[in-house]
Amino acid sequence: MPHSVSSNDSAPHNNDEEILPDAPSAPENESVTDEQKGQPNQNAEGNVKLEDLFANDDDDDDEFPASSAPDVKMASSPPPIPAAAPKGPSGIDAETMLAFYQRLFPFRTMFQWLNHGIVPSPDMINREFAVFLQNEAVLRYQSYATVDLFRKEVLRLNPTRFEIGPVYTTNPRDRKSRPGIQMKPIAKELVFDIDMTDYDDVRTCCSGAQICQKCWAFITMAIKVIDGALREDFGFEHILWVYSGRRGAHAWVGDLKARQLPDDRRKAIAGYLEIVKGNDKSGKRVNLKRPLHPHIARSVKILEPHFNQTTLIDQDVFVGEQQAERLLSLIPDKKLSDALRRKWDSMPDRSSANKWNDIVTLAQTVPGLDTKAVTDARYDIVLEYTYPRLDAEVSKKMIHLLKSPFVVHPGTGRICVPIDGRAIEEFNPLAVPTVTELLNEIDEYDAKNPGEPAPEPEIPTEGSVPDRKMQDYEKTRLKPYVDYFRSFVANLMKDERSGKRERGEEPAKATTTNDAMEF
Structure with a gap:
């Protein structure tokens, strides 16, 4: 049964001239050298190699080109989107990806996680995203001021994945439209990358990109040790572990004091945790x-x-x-x-x-x-x-990009889901659903519940929660992962509000939002 794609949400083609009022687009068709040569102020340390900007995670293999490979095209404004992109190694086509973003990707919770609140703030407005298009071009320095713009642009571009970078002193899209602007990274989650290939000399069951439940135990051990050290030795609380989609895991430490760490402190923490050398x-x-x-x-x-x-x-x-x-x-x-x-x-x-x-x-x-x-x-x-065997370079610099949670791994089709720290040993990477499986589960649910009506409006009584229509993710095996993520983000935002009150900052008044409109 084909997966339905809403005509209202379909991404328009060749919409390169669209002007975004809160994020002016940069010049078109920039090359790698243009990005590198023209940006002496993109970080506090001066010139930066392109490969240093991307995390050396498990996507950099034969099945998906490394971001530093010479055949990957770099740009900062959208080129025409191919009408029909070829299927990737996992058999995922552009239509499947679009259905995934429309029906399953948790845009609102992702926005709140990176924004640290509901009302748009510089934490999100000045955040860099790198978007990997279906034609393998990479759009650097993208930014999204609101959750609606975030969703709209992802649906328009329909990327194979996107990666998250730092918060800059200004909107990263402004770096060329405003000559002389000083654009420096000022905040980003403290991140860690663990890749199973670093254990190839101590595992006998698998090698390379292959994994099984037996060797996944090495990642489980690493999560236990690193998570314990971050909490007990450094006092961090908001640590999000995410399955990389194939053979590794990433940690995102979201505490304010972690996000504001300068590079020398990040390097010191990475060195503290690095023992196997x-x-x-x-x-x-x-x-x-x-x-x-x-x-x-x-x-x-x-x-x-x-x-x-x-x-x-x-x-x-x-x-x-x-x-x-x-x-x-x-x-x-x-x-x-x-x-x-x-x-x-x-x-x-x-x-x-x-x-x-x-x-x-x-x-x-x-x-x-x-x-x-x-x-x-x-x-x-x-x-x-x-x-644990860490890719320490990923942790040392704020400017590193790291694959976003909940995107689809282009080689396996699996979703990069959060790992519940309370049940680390129960997590099985081979049981993580693929995008195709999730869309099939929606179709199967809808077939078993034909014509399921939307709930009738009712006059809410005090303390009651109005009924709402079941969201698509709730019909699938993605539900526990999204629910865990929402709980994690809610706790993070609660602490952010408390921190602002302690610092004497007046929190902005948020407009009423309906959590039922998650996607």
């Missing part, structure tokens, strides 16, 4: 001072049970000769490592769990062994095989 697969990548820092000690406590299950049993990572040798190289005492090697050579099929236990058993037989050094080495090994 270097790319040498055979060398020691964790080197820690003793006694362990409280954050590291807490991490060991979190990770040790996961190491016992994931590393030793599910991945059975030390069963092979090469990985067994790597483990031996991490043992500080040569006599012990030689004794372990002899035993394992005589028992080539010995499991990883047994090999791990052998370290303690044989250590008791080696005379003069420094048992504390062996214990310390075991903790270091646990951390080396399970501690």
Whole structure:
């Protein structure tokens, strides 16, 4: 059954000359070099490489070109939209994407999340979006002053996805229409990017872009450790974890004090959380001072049970000769490592769990062994095989763009859904619905409930909530993810209002809005 697309919402073609009163459009057909050469003030540090502006997330693979690739066209105003774009690797065509934006994308809650309130503020008006079009062109420095404009422009452009950048000192679309303007990034969520490919040397079940529930445990561990550190060590509260759509996760820290962090503080936090260093697969990548820092000690406590299950049993990572040798190289005492090697050579099929236990058993037989050094080495090994592996560069600079929540991953078709921090271990990336599945679920629901009438208007009584027509997302498996996101945003806005009162700022009076008009 074809997915219905409302004629009222369909995106007009060739509407490049549209003048947006609150966001003047920039000159057309700008190239990469135009964007780079003409913007000495786009950040406080001067010249910036194009690849530094985009997060090195899991979209940068063979199935979708990297934003820094030479064949990706850059522009800051919309070129003509192709009438019929070819299907992407996941089989998603332009009509499917348009139906998704019309029927399922939570525009109003997204706006409130980035705006930190209902009434439009500079947090949204001066926010940069990078829009990836169906023809693979990328529109930089887009901005949307209202939720209606946000929705209208996304429907008009019908992008494959869009990424979110910083809040600037002025509307990013004004940077060329007003010569001499100083446009500097002043705020953005503190973000983190975790990619499964960084665990390829410690997982045996999958590699590259492939994932399964067994190796997803590494992302679960990372979320637990990073989330705990951000809350307990830095006092952040509003941390939104989002599935990247294929093989990773992103964190968005939305607290005001996190959004206002300068780049040097962001770099310091990233360094604080970065323990596994270097790319040498055979060398020691964790080197820690003793006694362990409280954050590291807490991490060991979190990770040790996961190491016992994931590393030793599910991945059975030390069963092979090469990985067994790597483990031996991490043992500080040569006599012990030689004794372990002899035993394992005589028992080539010995499991990883047994090999791990052998370290303690044989250590008791080696005379003069420094048992504390062996214990310390075991903790270091646990951390080396399970501690979060961050793409730290994404976290260090405000100007980095990061894929928006709730967009569609172009390679898998899965939605980039929020991950409920209260149920991290229950999250299964392979169960996340694809855009096609969601649209089919709407069709199936409507077929089972033909002619479902809109609720009759009624005179509301005090304290009652008027009935409303069921929204399309509520007919699908996207509902729990949208509901969680709405709850997260509501708590964030509540704290923002409280913070303004504490600072003596008079909050703007918001016009009455109907939450039923979510989409």
